Structure formats: C-alpha cells, structure tokens
Amino acid sequence: MKIDTTGDEARNGPLSGILVADFSRVLAGPLTSMWLADLGATVVKVERSEYGDETRHWGPPWAHNTSAYFTAANRSKLSLALDLTDPTDRSLAQQLAARADVLVENFRTGVLDRFGLDYAAVAATNPRIVYASVTGFGSTGGADLPGYDFVVQAMGGLMSITGDPEGEPTKAGVALVDVLTAKDAAIGVLSALYARDRDGLGQHVEVNLLSSLLGSLANQASSYLATGTAPTRMGNRHPSIAPYETLRCRSDLLAVACGNNGQFRKLTEALGIPDAARDPRFCSNKARVEHRAALVELLESRLAGRDAADWERELNAIGVPSGQVGTIASGFARAENLGLDPVVALPGPHAPQVRHPIRYSRSPVRPPSPPPTLGQDDSQVREWLGSNAPLSQLDAILGDKERQ
Numbered sequence: 001m002k003i004d005t006t007g008d009e010a011r012n013g014p015l016s017g018i019l020v021a022d023f024s025r026v027l028a029g030p031l032t033s034m035w036l037a038d039l040g041a042t043v044v045k046v047e048r049s050e051y052g053d054e055t056r057h058w059g060p061p062w063a064h065n066t067s068a069y070f071t072a073a074n075r076s077k078l079s080l081a082l083d084l085t086d087p088t089d090r091s092l093a094q095q096l097a098a099r100a101d102v103l104v105e106n107f108r109t110g111v112l113d114r115f116g117l118d119y120a121a122v123a124a125t126n127p128r129i130v131y132a133s134v135t136g137f138g139s140t141g142g143a144d145l146p147g148y149d150f151v152v153q154a155m156g157g158l159m160s161i162t163g164d165p166e167g168e169p170t171k172a173g174v175a176l177v178d179v180l181t182a183k184d185a186a187i188g189v190l191s192a193l194y195a196r197d198r199d200g201l202g203q204h205v206e207v208n209l210l211s212s213l214l215g216s217l218a219n220q221a222s223s224y225l226a227t228g229t230a231p232t233r234m235g236n237r238h239p240s241i242a243p244y245e246t247l248r249c250r251s252d253l254l255a256v257a258c259g260n261n262g263q264f265r266k267l268t269e270a271l272g273i274p275d276a277a278r279d280p281r282f283c284s285n286k287a288r289v290e291h292r293a294a295l296v297e298l299l300e301s302r303l304a305g306r307d308a309a310d311w312e313r314e315l316n317a318i319g320v321p322s323g324q325v326g327t328i329a330s331g332f333a334r335a336e337n338l339g340l341d342p343v344v345a346l347p348g349p350h351a352p353q354v355r356h357p358i359r360y361s362r363s364p365v366r367p368p369s370p371p372p373t374l375g376q377d378d379s380q381v382r383e384w385l386g387s388n389a390p391l392s393q394l395d396a397i398l399g400d401k402e403r404q
Contacts, residue, residue, distance in 0.1 A: 013040025030073035031182035081375030369401035
C-alpha cells in the first residue's frame with residue numbers, strides 16, 4: 001500500500017522540529033544527516049565556499065545539476081556556503097551550532113577546534129547539542145589516518161572474505177562501510193536525542209568506519225574470536241551452511257539458501273533426488289558442509305535441465321529460498337512488482353531517488369526535496385541566523401522545494 005505523503009500533515013515526520021547542522025561531506029556523514037532529514041529534521045548543510053562537497057564533482061554519471069553521487073546522500077537539505085577562515089562566516093557557523101539540536105561532522109580530529117566548533121566549545125554554549133563525529137579510525141591512535149571506505153574495507157578484513165578463493169581480495173560493489181557507519185551514526189544520534197528527553201543534556205556521539213565494519217562482520221567476526229583462525233574468501237559459499245550459495249542452471253545462476261534439513265529435503269524432492277536427503281553425506285547440515293563439493297556437483301547436474309528463472313518460481317513455491325542472480329535494474333523492478341514502491345519522484349527535472357526504506361504507520365517520512373545547489377539557501381539561512389525567527393521559517397523553505 002502506498003503511503004500518502006502529500007500535504008502539511010505528512011511533513012511532520014518523527015523528527016519534525018529538530019535542527020541538524022551538517023558539517024560533513026562525502027558519504028557517511030551526509031547519509032546520516034539525509035536520513036535524519038527524511039525523518040522530518042531540518043538539515044542545513046554547511047559547505048566550503050566555491051567548491052562545496054567533493055562528491056559534487058565525482059562524475060560521471062551526472063544528475064540534473066550535479067553528480068549522481070552527490071544526489072545519493074543530500075536530498076531534503078538546505079545549503080549554506082561558508083569559509084570558516086573568514087571571521088564573519090565562522091561566527092555564522094558558530095551561531096548555527098549554538099541553535100542546532102544535532103551537529104554532524106567528519107573532519108579530521110582537531111580541525112574544528114581551530115574554529116571554535118569542536119564538541120567542548122559547542123556544548124559550552126549549547127549543552128543540549130547531540131554532536132556526532134564520524135572518523136575513519138577513531139579519535140585516539142588512528143586520529144591522523146584518512147578514512148576512506150575502500151581503504152577500511154582492505155584494512156578491516158572485509159576484502160579478505162570477499163571474492164573468489166583463487167582470485168584477489170575484492171571490495172564490496174558499493175561503499176558498504178560508509179553506509180553501515182552512517183546507520184550506526186543515525187542510531188547514535190537518535191539514542192542521544194532520546195536520552196536528552198530524560199535529562200535535558202546532549203552528548204558527544206563518536207563512530208568510526210573501522211569499528212562499524214568490525215561490528216558488522218557478525219558470524220565471521222564471531223568465528224575468528226571463537227577459534228583464533230581468520231575466515232577466508234569462499235566466493236558465494238557460506239562457511240557454515242550448505243547449500244547456501246549460487247548454483248549453475250541451464251542459463252544464469254540461482255542463489256539457493258537451505259537453512260535447515262526440511263528445506264533441503266524439499267529441494268531434493270523438487271530436483272527428483274529425494275534419496276539425497278537420506279544420504280549420510282548430506283543428511284545434516286554439518287555433513288553437507290563437509291561434502292560441499294559432491295553436493296554442488298549433484299545439485300547442479302539436476303539444475304542444468306532448466307533455466308534459473310523457472311527454478312526460482314518452483315522452489316519458492318514449495319518453501320525453498322532461492323532467487324535468480326540479477327542486476328540493480330532487475331532489483332528495482334522486483335521491488336516495484338512486490339508493491340514496495342522503491343523509487344520516489346522529485347519535482348521538476350531532477351532524477352528520482354531511492355525511497356526511504358522505513359515505513360511508519362502514524363508519522364510518515366517527509367516528501368523529499370531536490371539536493372541543493374551550492375549555497376542555494378545562503379541568503380535565507382543567513383537572515384534566519386541573524387534573527388530570533390522560529391525553526392518553522394527554515395522548514396518552510398524545504399516545503400516550498402517539495403512543491404516546486
């Protein structure tokens with residue numbers, strides 16, 4: 001069911017009335033503040049005068065008036081271009097921090113101290129501030145290390161378990177560590193806002209790419225900690241479950257995930273080899289993992305008779321989790337066919353956006369407005385900072401963009 005996001009009522013998201021000062025750039029920080037904007041917060045993105053966020057220039061591909069990369073993390077924000085080395089602009093930045101509920105930044109540790117925008121300085125005038133710092137490797141021993149997703153995937157071990165076992169370590173196909181870190185930062189901000197409701201005080205929330213990566217390794221991290229042996233690359237195979245991998249059909253690959261003996265039994269029946277479920281080599285998950293090569297050979301010999309799409313339909317119908325390996329295009333098409341409404345249109349000539357993934361029954365996310373051009377809202381934000389006007393005045397600017 002599509003949620004109606006038209007009208008003023010839909011704009012009162014869960015974080016309506018919260019002001020976010022976004023001093024971040026590239027991906028992890030901007031994603032954090034964009035998700036807060038989706039939830040109704042008013043986000044002012046502070047960018048360097050003239051150049052702006054680096055990702056504005058990371059193309060091709062290009063969107064309407066900027067890079068497609070920039071649009072992925074900066075919808076529904078106001079842009080304020082400032083030169084923090086200029087005393088007047090620095091004062092405006094400090095005023096914004098003093099009025100904000102949340103500040104998000106990903107500068108190298110110590111840089112914002114020079115501008116009176118570090119946590120201690122901001123909290124001294126705004127003790128309710130929830131100040132979120134995103135770094136690559138923390139603010140102590142790794143403070144001087146530059147934090148780029150690709151480098152952290154390499155150093156943190158994700159690449160060591162990704163790719164073909166006979167090939168090179170491989171990065172994930174998206175800046176996954178940045179995305180995971182942004183999720184952690186958003187959780188941290190929301191938790192700190194909840195704590196502030198209890199005692200009236202904000203706090204410093206710190207996340208870093210390496211810790212977020214290690215925290216997301218789940219069973220692979222647990223395996224290492226339990227055994228002392230680091231997992232290695234297994235391609236599309238699972239280290240603890242079989243069959244839980246891609247299998248070759250007559251055409252294309254089929255992802256099959258049998259998490260228990262019942263699912264495996266159904267798989268063997270569908271493939272016309274029911275005796276395989278009683279074979280000592282395959283009768284338990286432990287045995288199947290130990291005899292994976294023989295199992296895969298048997299399964300693929302049967303799957304070869306039909307296309308992956310045919311097997312997907314048949315196996316899912318009987319409760320065997322499976323899916324044809326597709327593309328991003330087919331992933332969006334599938335979500336659309338399932339009624340998930342994965343794409344949301346922006347007004348005017350702007351490219352559509354991926355819909356916010358969370359649904360709320362009572363306080364829907366706000367309709368998105370286009371990512372701002374550099375300094376697009378300078379005059380209005382500067383005027384607001386020099387007045388005692390309520391936040392609703394800034395929020396109205398976003399409302400106008402949503403309707404354009």
